[in-house]
Amino acid sequence: MWRDGVLVAEDLPHAELAEQMRAQNTLVWVDLVDPSPADLEVLARDLGLSAGSIEDAMAPHERPKVVRHPGYLFFQTYATAGVDLPVASDPQTGVAVADVVGRDGTLSLSRVSGYVLPQALVTVRLDDRFDMSEVVRRWTEDYDLVELGEGALLHGLLDTIVDGHFDTIQRLDDAIEALEDLLFEDKQTGADFARTIFGLRKDLVQLRRVVLPMREVVNGLLRHRPSGHSELDSAYDDLYDHVLRAAEWTESLRDMVTTLFETNLSLQDAHLNIVMRKLAGWAAIIAVPTAITGWFGQNVPYWGFQDSTGLWASVVLIAVLSVGLFAAFRRNGWV
Incomplete structure (x- = not known):
């Protein structure tokens, strides 16, 4: 809980939650990890959440989205919890081919849902693979931003998730460039090379399903932003620009993988x-x-x-x- 932009409590009792949310100049964050349906029912009763939004937070195979309900917003996103690919330590040398070839699709996703209420943000995670410590660090380092309310908390969360998308895309880009260098070497490619391309394509298809809908999520928040502070306008505009860049980069990588696969077949035929x-x-x-x-x-x-x-x-x-x-x-x- 923050009051006037200053952190005043880190372990708020559930009984005081509703009361503190109504207090003036107070901002509350509630984080639920792998909650039971009973936990969400109690939260819904205390905060006035609809049964439909509670079901969306727990139902499997939901796509990223933002839904406006009377008195609050419900959002759903996916963070890239991990991808087992090396990162190039030197952008000029790139990733070693030996670190890439033979790897199957390894992209791991973690769903992060939430409710944006007046003076409060409630996040729901079905597992703990997404590390919230980076989000908390961003919140605590910028007290001025936290003073802008729940919209600032939501921006910090989504910005961290989108940065994770960029990191995953960069790893996949490095892996694809390493495979491109291998194509035109004297050594002929084999089954491991083809399996690696197929694994990268699986990762990109899975990543595309969560990156592209983020445009709709951020665009919906721009229309129904929970905070009236104009200071957040530029922050959300910058976030939307990052989402567009991530979507375009993902699409270009899908084209590169397709070209890589076709070039490999052409070279094998030659x-x-x-x-x-x-x-x-x-x-x-x-x-x-x-x-x-x-x-x-x-x-x-x-x-x-x-x-x-x-x-x-x-x-x-x-x-x-x-x-x-x-x-x-x-x-x-x-x-």
Whole structure:
């Protein structure tokens, strides 16, 4: 609980919650982690929340959204709780290919729902994978912002979630660039490379489902912002710009993964054509001695028959024609 922008309590009794929310110049934050339906029912009764919004907070497979109810706003978002990919320590060197190839889709999401009431913010998390300590740090470092009310708390929460999206997108971008470098090396790609591309595509599809709807969430908050302070206008405009950038970046990465997959197939087809061309060239070279030895092996008298000159003549013909074919194929890049 804050009063006049100053933190005054960190463990507020439930019995005092409703009373403190009505106190002047007071701001309250309630965080519920993996609550039971009974916990939410008690909270709904004390704060006047509708049964529909309580059901939305607990129901599975809900999409990011913001819904306006009489007296409060209900929002639902997803934070990227983790992605098992390395981060490039040096932007110029990038990520080592060995750290990326062979990894399956590893994106983990954590749902964060909440209720924005006058002078209060209630957050509901179904698990503790999303770390709230960064959100609290932002709130406590900017006392002036906290003085602007529940809208400032909501902005700090959403800003942290969107920054997490950017971090995940950056990791995926680094991984894709590492795979691009591997494509044009002499070493041929294999099943691990294809599995990695497929895993990255799964991550991006999952990330896209939570990043793109954030535009609607922030846009809805811009229309029905819970605080009347004009000082928050620029903050929410900047947040909306970040959401747009994250959505555009995610779309571009999906195109890059598709291009990476198609390029890999094209290079494999080109490599197969080279192999078939070389096999055809060697087959033509091998056909020369086969034809000559088959011809001279017939049981009829010929020049050099039963004489060493015939042996040497066949050897010279094999050597000259084979070397000539090899030189011609080599010059044309067929072998």
